[in-house]
Amino acid sequence: MTTPGGGGAADHGGFEEFYGGTRHRLVTYLYAMTGDRAEAQDAAQEAYVRAWQRWSAVSAYDDPEAWLRTVAYRLCVNHWRKARNRFRAHLRHGAGPDVAPPHPDTVALIAALKQLSVGERQAITLHHLMDLPVAEVAEQTGVPVNTVKTRLARGRRALAGLLDEEYHHA
Structure with missing residues (x-):
């Protein structure tokens, strides 16, 4: 993984090793939870971005991988919640008018x-x-x-x- 923002290992010591050692497990976990590989990969990517942004704190946790898993799973739950709300709004208001095909x-x-x-x-x-x-x-x-x-x-x-x-x- 290329480090975001061009920072090096000195800025985020241990992150690349953490990423390499946890990436497969995290995506597998999320895929099993969601049943959607693309959603699992998206949530994992966002969770790693958040971990990178807070790496000095996250790396000091007793179990940084547990923090990462929790963040990633919550991202999936939020995605489901938003999808459910969109579906309910669709049921309440019906479909929008059909859009004509492009000329x-x-x-x-x-x-x-x-x-x-x-x-x-x-x-x-x-x-x-x-x-x-x-x-x-x-x-x-x-x-x-x-x-x-x-x-x-x-x-x-x-x-x-x-x-x-x-x-x-x-």
Whole structure:
């Protein structure tokens, strides 16, 4: 496990050994308790984050693994409680209105955007969909204004070809 925040073993002495020695047991325990491997892994991860944040205190406990197990299990219980409350609210209020499927043009646009480079897609999205001026796009993406302008021009050209191709195949 990479230590969160880039801290080393000197900052959290013994944590990596603790993690390595308890990880499998904790996930196995939570999986047996919840019946859901993904939920068990999520709860274990959150419990380890909390242990890491309080490692100087947790490492001094008589049984740090028991503390970890308790925290992880409580996270699962809270997840179940929230799910139960959502279910009860659903029963009380009924399902929300059906949401219409996305318009075919939206589906085509998203498919075309996925084919652009990340930089072009980000520039197009921020400028045209989020209505940000070029200077603000440059600031948010950390690139010069001229780079944003180039990405916009290239991205628009590529989108025009991709969407034209989609139109002719439909």
